[in-house]
Amino acid sequence: MHDTKVRLSDAVERHTLTVLVDNEAGVLARVVGLFSGRGYNIESLTVAEVDSAARTSRITIVTSGTPEVIEQIEHQLRRLVPTHKVTNWTSQKAGIEREMALVKVAGTGDRRVEALRMADAFRARPVDTTHSSFVFEITGAPSKIDSFVELMRPLGLVEISRTGVAAISRGPEAM
Amino acid sequence: MDKDNTLTAQAIEAAAEAMTGAQMVIRALRDQGVTHIFGYPGGAVLPIYDALFKVEGLTHVLVRHEQGAVHAAEGYARSTGKPGVVLVTSGPGATNAVTGLTDALMDSIPLVMLSGQVPTHLIGTDAFQECDTVGITRPCTKHNWLVKDVNELSRVLHEAFEIATTGRPGPVVVDIPKDVQFQTGSYHGPQAIHHRTYRPRTDPDAAAIARAVEMMAAAERPVFYTGGGIVNSGPEASKLLRELVDLTGFPVTSTLMGLGAFPASRPEWLGMLGMHGTWEANHAMHDCDLMICLGARFDDRVTGLVKAFSPGSQKIHLDIDASQINKIVRVDLPIVADAAKALREMVRLWKARKKKTQDISPWWKQIDQWRTRKSLSFRNSATVIKPQYAIDRLYELTRHRKDVFITTEVGQHQMWAAQRFHFEEPNHWMTSGGLGTMGYGLPAAVGVQMAHPGALVVDIAGEASVQMTMQEMSTAVQYDLPIKIFILNNEYMGMVRQWQELLHGKRYSHSYSEALPDFVKMAEAFGCVGLRADKPAELDDKIREMIAVNRPVLFDCRVDPTENCYPMIPSGKAHNEMILSPDDGGEISDAGKMLV
Numbered sequence: 001m002h003d004t005k006v007r008l009s010d011a012v013e014r015h016t017l018t019v020l021v022d023n024e025a026g027v028l029a030r031v032v033g034l035f036s037g038r039g040y041n042i043e044s045l046t047v048a049e050v051d052s053a054a055r056t057s058r059i060t061i062v063t064s065g066t067p068e069v070i071e072q073i074e075h076q077l078r079r080l081v082p083t084h085k086v087t088n089w090t091s092q093k094a095g096i097e098r099e100m101a102l103v104k105v106a107g108t109g110d111r112r113v114e115a116l117r118m119a120d121a122f123r124a125r126p127v128d129t130t131h132s133s134f135v136f137e138i139t140g141a142p143s144k145i146d147s148f149v150e151l152m153r154p155l156g157l158v159e160i161s162r163t164g165v166a167a168i169s170r171g172p173e174a175m
Numbered sequence: 176m177d178k179d180n181t182l183t184a185q186a187i188e189a190a191a192e193a194m195t196g197a198q199m200v201i202r203a204l205r206d207q208g209v210t211h212i213f214g215y216p217g218g219a220v221l222p223i224y225d226a227l228f229k230v231e232g233l234t235h236v237l238v239r240h241e242q243g244a245v246h247a248a249e250g251y252a253r254s255t256g257k258p259g260v261v262l263v264t265s266g267p268g269a270t271n272a273v274t275g276l277t278d279a280l281m282d283s284i285p286l287v288m289l290s291g292q293v294p295t296h297l298i299g300t301d302a303f304q305e306c307d308t309v310g311i312t313r314p315c316t317k318h319n320w321l322v323k324d325v326n327e328l329s330r331v332l333h334e335a336f337e338i339a340t341t342g343r344p345g346p347v348v349v350d351i352p353k354d355v356q357f358q359t360g361s362y363h364g365p366q367a368i369h370h371r372t373y374r375p376r377t378d379p380d381a382a383a384i385a386r387a388v389e390m391m392a393a394a395e396r397p398v399f400y401t402g403g404g405i406v407n408s409g410p411e412a413s414k415l416l417r418e419l420v421d422l423t424g425f426p427v428t429s430t431l432m433g434l435g436a437f438p439a440s441r442p443e444w445l446g447m448l449g450m451h452g453t454w455e456a457n458h459a460m461h462d463c464d465l466m467i468c469l470g471a472r473f474d475d476r477v478t479g480l481v482k483a484f485s486p487g488s489q490k491i492h493l494d495i496d497a498s499q500i501n502k503i504v505r506v507d508l509p510i511v512a513d514a515a516k517a518l519r520e521m522v523r524l525w526k527a528r529k530k531k532t533q534d535i536s537p538w539w540k541q542i543d544q545w546r547t548r549k550s551l552s553f554r555n556s557a558t559v560i561k562p563q564y565a566i567d568r569l570y571e572l573t574r575h576r577k578d579v580f581i582t583t584e585v586g587q588h589q590m591w592a593a594q595r596f597h598f599e600e601p602n603h604w605m606t607s608g609g610l611g612t613m614g615y616g617l618p619a620a621v622g623v624q625m626a627h628p629g630a631l632v633v634d635i636a637g638e639a640s641v642q643m644t645m646q647e648m649s650t651a652v653q654y655d656l657p658i659k660i661f662i663l664n665n666e667y668m669g670m671v672r673q674w675q676e677l678l679h680g681k682r683y684s685h686s687y688s689e690a691l692p693d694f695v696k697m698a699e700a701f702g703c704v705g706l707r708a709d710k711p712a713e714l715d716d717k718i719r720e721m722i723a724v725n726r727p728v729l730f731d732c733r734v735d736p737t738e739n740c741y742p743m744i745p746s747g748k749a750h751n752e753m754i755l756s757p758d759d760g761g762e763i764s765d766a767g768k769m770l771v
Contacts, residue, residue, distance in 0.1 A: 022372055025321065026309060037314050068501065075498035081318040081338060084372050 014043065014064045015090040016097055016167050017074065018175060022082040023049050023057040030080050031059055040065060040073050044099075044142075044164030056084065060167050062142070087175045089167045096170060100163045101145045106133040107156030115155040122148045133158070191361035196325045196351060197222035199362045200289060201230055203332035206365050209260050210234060211251060211625055213244040217264025218304060219291030222356035224262075236625055236654060239646035241268050243618035245275020245346075246644065249284045250619030253605045254580055255626045256409055258339050261288040266304030269350070270311060274612060276346045277315040281609025282432060283407055285344035287335050288312075294354040295323050308350040317345030323352065325360030333365040334373075342375025343496040344407055377495065379512035379520055386508055387467070387491050388524040392531075394465035396488075396538045397425045400448065400477075403432030403608070404470015404494060406601045408514035412436070413601045415518035416469065422525050424535065426542055428456035430471045431593050432608040439597035445542065446551070449477040450744050451590040454550035454753065455542055457742075460485050461750035462541070468492045470514045473503040474609070475770070483749035493517050550742045550755055551594050560711050562588065562663045562734040566595045566635065569661060572718050578630040579603065580623045582616040584640030587669035587740045592635040614643030617660060621647055624656040631659070631722060638664040638731075639688055648701040651727040659721050660729045662694060665736040673739045677757075678746075678768050698729035707731040746770040 021027050028047055035042050043062040050058045063073060070088070077086045089095025103124065105115045108131070115134060119126065124138035138148050142165060149160055169175055194202065200223050204212070213236045216224045227235055238244040241263045248259025259279075263272050269290045279286045293302040309321045318338050320331045331349055339347045391397060399420065405412045413436045420427055420443050427437045428448040437444060446453035448460055457479075460466065466488045471477065473492075478484045481503060490506040492499070493514060500509040510517055553563045566588075573579045574597075581596055582605040583589040589606055598604050605623060607615035616634040624632040634641075641662055651658050663669075671686040698705030704726050708717040714732070721728045744753045747767025 026313065029310070030313060033314055068505075072498065072502060075500070075502075079496065079498050081373050 010066055012064050012066060013070065013090070014062060015070050015088055016095065016165055017061050017063065017077065018087045018089065018167050019059045019061070019077050020084040020086075020175065021057050021059060021080070022084065023055045024082055027057065027082050028059070030082070031061075031077065034076055034080065035061075035063070035073075038072075038076065040069065044162070046164040046166055060165055062165050085175060087169070089169075094169050094171075095167045097141060097165050097167045098139060099142050099145055099165050100137065100139045101149070102127070102161045103136045103138060103149060103152055104133060104158040104160070105136065105152050105156045106158050108132055111155045115152060118148070118151050118155070124148060191363050193359055194362050195222070195226070195357060195359050196328050197226040197356040199325070199328050199360070200332065200351070200356070201226045201233065202362055203329055203365075204233060204260065207333070207336045208257075211236060212260045212262050213238055213247040213251070213622065214262030215241050215244060215264065215268060217268050217291065219265035219293055219353050220262060220268070220289075220356075221291075222353065223289070223291065223351070234625075235262070236621070236650065238618065238621075238650050240644065241271035242275050242614065243621070243644050243647040243650065245272050245279065245286065245288065246612070246615050246618035247622035247625070247647070247650075248286050249275065249279050249282075249615075250582060250605050250622030251626045252284050252286060252622075253406075253619075254602050254623045256602060258285040258287055258336060259622065261286060263288065264291045264304065265293055265308065266306045268304075269308040269348075270306055273311060273315055274610075276312055276348065278607050278610040278612045278615060279346040280315050280317065282607065283344050283403060284346065285339040286346035287339050288346060288348045290348060290350050291356070292321065292350045292352040295352045296354070298352065308348065312348045315346070316348050317343075319348040319350065321350045321352075322355055325355050325358040328355065328360065329362045329364075330368060333363075333368045334370055336365070337368060337370065338373060342373075342377070375495065376497070376511055377513035377516055379493075379510050379517040381520070383508060383510045384517060384520040384524060387510060388521055388528060390465055390489060390491060390508065391423060391425070391467065391525070392528060393533060395533045395535060396463045396541075397423070397465040397467065397535065398445075398459045398463040399425055399427040399467050399469060400429075400460065400471055401427060401433045401436055401469045402430040402471025404514050405433055405436040408470065408495075410601060412470075412515035412518055415515060415522055418522050419518060419525065422522065423532075425467070426459055426539070428452070428459065430474065430477055430608070431606060433471065434593060434604045435598035435601040438599040440599060447593050449474075450479070451594065451740055451742065452744075453594070454548045454742055454755065455545035457744065457750040457753055458545045459542055463488045466490045468506070469518070470494060472499045475503075478503060479744045480747055480749045485750070548755065553738075553741075555711075556735070557711060560708065560714060560732060560734045562591055562665065562738055563595060564711060565661075565663055565714060565732050565734060566591050568714050569633065569635070569718055570596045572715065573631060573633075573722065576631055578627065580605065580620075580627060580630055580632045582606065582619040582623060582632070582634045584616040584634070584636045585611045585613045586637045586640060586671075587665075587673065587738075588635055588637045588640075588663040590670075590740045591663070596635070613637075613640035617641055617644050617658075618647045618650075620658040620660070621650050621654075621656055624651070624658050625654065632656075633659045633661050636660055636662045637669060638662050638666065638691060638694070639668045642692075645697075648698070648703055648727060648729065652702040656727060657725050658727050660727070661721070662729065662731055663734050664691070664694070664731050665734050665738065666691060667736055669738075670740070672737075676739070694729050694731035701727075701729075703727040703729050705729050705731065707733065709733045
């Protein structure tokens with residue numbers, strides 16, 4: 001009977017959560033304020049209206065914490081008045097997560113050729129090209145973008161703009 | 176939109192009435208059954224105050240500071256079970272209310288605060304008396320709204336009452352720009368409200384209740400650990416708790432916020448638990464094999480050192496707020512529900528169960544042994560008034576009455592009151608538990624007395640706390656509220672002094688009040704009655720005089736300045752490491768000193 005009281009792992013895990021909210025004034029501030037006020041982490045956050053007729057917005061948050069903290073975060077998000085639904089893709093193992101990034105690389109000669117070759121291998125598309133630079137558009141799991149960025153670093157990486165993660169469930173059902 | 180909805184929408188539209196935003200506010204308050212508002216006027220709420228002018232059946236209580244309005248509304252709400260209503264102006268009106276809102280959020284008190292805002296076209300321009308009220312109050316309310324469209328106003332007002340009073344209760348704020356107060360729009364009654372997302376869960380899971388009853392029947396060393404959730408659920412929950420204790424014979428302890436839900440005169444009562452709880456309550460919590468937590472939240476003042484908290488017990492946690500489950504302590508059986516609904520099912524299943532229950536008489540024998548420590552005893556004096564003695568006398572001289580309401584400030588006097596003033600019924604004890612707001616008790620007493628004319632309302636106070644909201648004496652005089660401010664005057668911020676003694680080498684840094692007012696003269700200046708007691712022998716007569724006079728009284732009870740509040744679980748210690756006196760040692764570790 002003591003087993004249940006053993007604290008879950010203290011290991012910090014990364015989780016991706018989606019919150020479906022009523023798109024009312026200040027709703028994003030409520031969500032963000034909840035994280036900062038209670039000392040939770042936000043690794044990335046994306047938000048956009050997804051149904052203008054129903055006035056709902058979808059917020060996807062990548063956060064990290066111990067399993068207990070993650071459980072608290074889910075409860076606290078559900079407690080917000082404008083929240084319709086909260087889904088944890090990481091614990092459900094049923095989500096697809098994608099992120100888009102724009103990656104600017106400057107250089108000439110071999111480095112430029114190598115950057116373009118790497119981009120091709122990653123299916124990153126040049127969306128702006130000059131004689132001395134590229135801007136690549138890359139889409140994929142966040143880890144793929146991380147890898148791409150690391151490869152670009154020695155080839156003249158100038159800056160990166162990432163969208164943060166968007167997530168959706170596999171199969172025919174909505175979240 | 177389907178046909179039914181269209182019809183409903185038409186019916187609602189037909190029921191709408193045209194009026195100004197300010198008139199809607201008054202109408203909505205009436206439709207919500209509000210009879211009292213605590214407030215303070217100012218530029219941005221003038222249209223609402225104009226609509227309020229000479230309205231019958233809606234009493235406005237003019238406070239002297241907006242913090243006082245919120246605490247008064249809290250006292251009103253806690254003592255009646257109805258939501259408290261506050262009306263303040265923009266800017267400083269709203270910011271002054273923030274402490275009260277936070278207090279109400281921490282203690283789950285239903286409040287609806289209406290604030291004026293600068294006109295919509297001036298929002299964001301740093302206008303006179305402008306502040307971002309919804310931004311500032313977002314983290315200290317259950318929900319809040321800025322209403323920019325007069326046609327949304329009635330819906331928001333009714334939603335505000337619904338959200339404040341249902342589920343886990345709490346404060347809400349509706350911020351209304353001045354131009355919206357002047358504009359004309361259509362008003363809808365409360366019946367038209369159906370919130371899009373807000374669905375508090377109140378019905379218990381049947382399987383969880385069945386499991387709880389099974390665990391209770393199998394327990395050898397059970398304890399009920401009850402909290403403010405029982406009080407907030409309504410009088411029915413307190414009744415059912417008593418019935419469940421009648422049936423099971425289990426011991427009961429309570430948090431500070433839950434006092435009164437179970438009668439202190441009953442043999443199953445162990446007294447309050449936690450940092451200044453009784454020996455028997457804390458030891459029962461530590462040694463139990465089944466903890467049944469009903470509407471409490473494992474606050475740090477209750478648990479002491481979490482990793483040593485009740486190590487051998489299974490835990491059932493009933494709470495209406497799912498986010499409280501597993502927040503501090505992992506529990507074996509969570510039940511998310513309204514306390515009364517869950518208790519009703521527990522009582523029903525307990526009565527219906529076939530299996531025999533465990534014999535808990537050895538457990539009671541152990542508890543009775545703990546009781547022999549008499550942890551609330553103190554060494555009395557014939558020459559100086561001990562604060563414990565003062566509260567004992569106040570209790571003894573008023574216990575024959577059923578209409579005694581106690582409010583407190585925050586500090587030693589609050590803990591002594593919680594330990595020694597015994598309550599038989601819920602809603603008679605108003606104290607700032609979660610936030611620990613010095614200055615809560617005096618305005619709260621104003622609110623309580625407003626709701627209960629003729630009752631005996633006593634603010635058990637400290638001389639430091641009471642100075643924080645002293646100006647509300649003037650409110651008490653204006654409305655003929657015969658509240659009694661019973662100050663245990665030890666000339667120190669007593670709890671600060673006690674911690675400095677125990678943790679900071681007796682370096683009493685800024686905890687001595689070197690320039691106290693003459694409270695008797697001050698009472699007279701306010702138009703109240705001032706009384707003073709210096710000697711134990713004169714105390715009873717002075718208390719009788721305080722009760723007899725039908726006017727607000729400020730009672731300056733001069734007590735032993737260096738008395739400490741025991742028992743005490745020192746910071747960072749477990750329940751079974753509590754100390755009963757300074758001689759108990761109780762060395763506090765460095766880790767303990769880091770705690771508050």
